[in-house]
Amino acid sequence: MGSPGSPPPGPASGVGDGLGAPREDSAEDLYENAPCGYLSTAMDGTIVKINATLLGWLARDRDEVVGRRRFTDLLTVGGKLYHETHFAPLLQMQGEVGGVALELKTARGDRLPVLVTSKVKTGPDGEPLLIRTVVFDAHDRRSYETELLRARQEAEDAREAAEKATALVETERVRLQQLSTTLQTTLLPPDLPPVPGVEVAADYHVASVDEVGGDFYDLFRLSGDAWGFFLGDVCGKGVIAAATTSLIRYTLRATAPHVGSLPAILENLNNVLNQRYGSDLRYCTIVFGVLVPDTSGPGYSVTLASGGHPPALLLGADGKARYLPTPGGQFIGVLAQVDIATTTIRMGPGDTLLLYTDGLTEAHTIRPDRYGEEALLDFAAALAPTSAPVLVEAVSSLLDGFGDGVTDDAAILALSIPADGPKPPSS
Structure with a gap:
């Protein structure tokens, strides 16, 4: 991390992942305000x-x-x-x-x-x-954690009351489902913000309405023309997993705009999880990306950092699909030090990027086999070229078709460059 008064490189500098400050800001103003x-x-x-x-x-x-x-x-x-x-x-x-x-x-x-x-x-x-x-x-995060603990206590009290009053079991079950659904909804961004020249779509497929899952995603502006996005999966389920998800989202949103590189962002998250949970071992898999306009022509530079997460999938304008492997990335929150793998690509008009959690690839088909990454690659290749909204709708329909074969929640996030190309960034 640089000194407090030093602004990071601008998004069009081509250095690192493009986390930059607006050109009109002075170093002193960036420090003071x-x-x-x-x-x-x-x-x-x-x-x-x-x-x-x-x-x-x-x-x-x-x-x-x-x-x-x-x-x-x-x-x-x-x-x-x-x-x-x-x-x-x-x-x-x-x-x-x-x-x-x-x-x-x-x-x-x-x-x-x-x-x-x-x-x-x-x-x-x-x-x-x-x-x-x-x-x-951290005031907002503390308030949200307090609300989660309150909700947890309400859920536990409700379960005890349901066990004592068998006549109200069904009513209480419905209420708990609504509570879990409400908690799950609060863990995800209500609406993804519009990104100039980029189509964005996402969906969350719930495997069970009785428990809150630990899948998450988000999209937010970093600085200038740079946008950050992430998708991941917390181990376990229930209110504790929800609290961990809240901590992860807050930490990434609060620190990412001020950390100098993608590996450093996930290393900082790893430190936070280790310090908060210690030997309780609350960990996650995650892929974090930065989207920056490419000034050399119509398109965007995308840098991805992965901590033990399934590889992102690129559906090209040429009608082909391929995975973007980030080998060697380790789970976030397990070890004191982590090795973060990164990869950088250029997305041009007609290209679409898909991020997903393993609830999709580990779903069971009619046979007792997992759906798997090979089947997902074939599915994507049959759709390419496509757009983010069309791709997310198709994957959501695929998950619905698995029925009870989906045993874990699945989050999906897609970004695409319209076939007619984005407008070039203003100088």
Whole structure:
């Protein structure tokens, strides 16, 4: 990760995955008014620099903070204890710590839940000079987790009541189904945002209405003309899987625009899951992509990073279909360090990209065999060339045709470039 005042390369730079800042932003403005908090401290914790965003969250003036307070002075009592016993020792040993949940206290006495990432800057001789810290507002995530826990308690209470009152079992079962459906719906984006020059479609096929699944997907703007999208699958089912899904979506949305590379995005997610769940081992498979307009001609550059997820499928304008393998990618949340595989392609007019979870390829057909990736490749080749809406509708119909053979939820997300081509990005 670069220094807090350094903007990432622009989307049209052709460097990395195209995570860029709007051209009109200055480095100072990006630092001071970033959507996250930045601060730098001396090695003893004394604050030497802090941006306007974080000062606003704390309701404090720069003069009363810089040179007068330490980072721990901004934390609650519990936050100070955790910082001294866990955060600071890890930072000293590793040189950086990412995605740690803490609470700040504002000048008004309010508590502000945040995600904190810190890194030690060293000099040419290797001696530590200062600590740079990024702070993300986690208020919405904390509220959502509280709501999920409340919903979990309601579901458990409802199940106990149903067991005691057999006459109301069917009524309670329907209510629980509605609750599960509501929870599942809240885990997915209600509507995918429009991307200029790109057709986007998605669907979620529920295998059982009695349990919340752990499949997820999302699409959102990163910066400038760059768009991020991801699709994945959390291990297990139920409310805990739903809470994990919520944590993953929030973490990716909050940190992706500020992380310098696709592997770093998934490495940060891996750290968050390990720190949150530890030996409880809540993990996921995921594929994360970045879509950037290609200034060399009509089309888009797409970079994909995979953490143990089935390969994406490209349906070409030439009528052929092929997988985009990212070999070696590891599950996210299992190991302390992960190897993230990436691949980059160019999508031109008439090309369509399909992402899916293994609920599709592991569905059982009339025979006791899995549907499998080979059958999906043949199915896609018969459709190519096509568009995202047509492809998603066809795959949804395929899943419906499997009936009870679908034993796991299946999420699908497709992006396509219209055959007549996207409009070139404005200069």
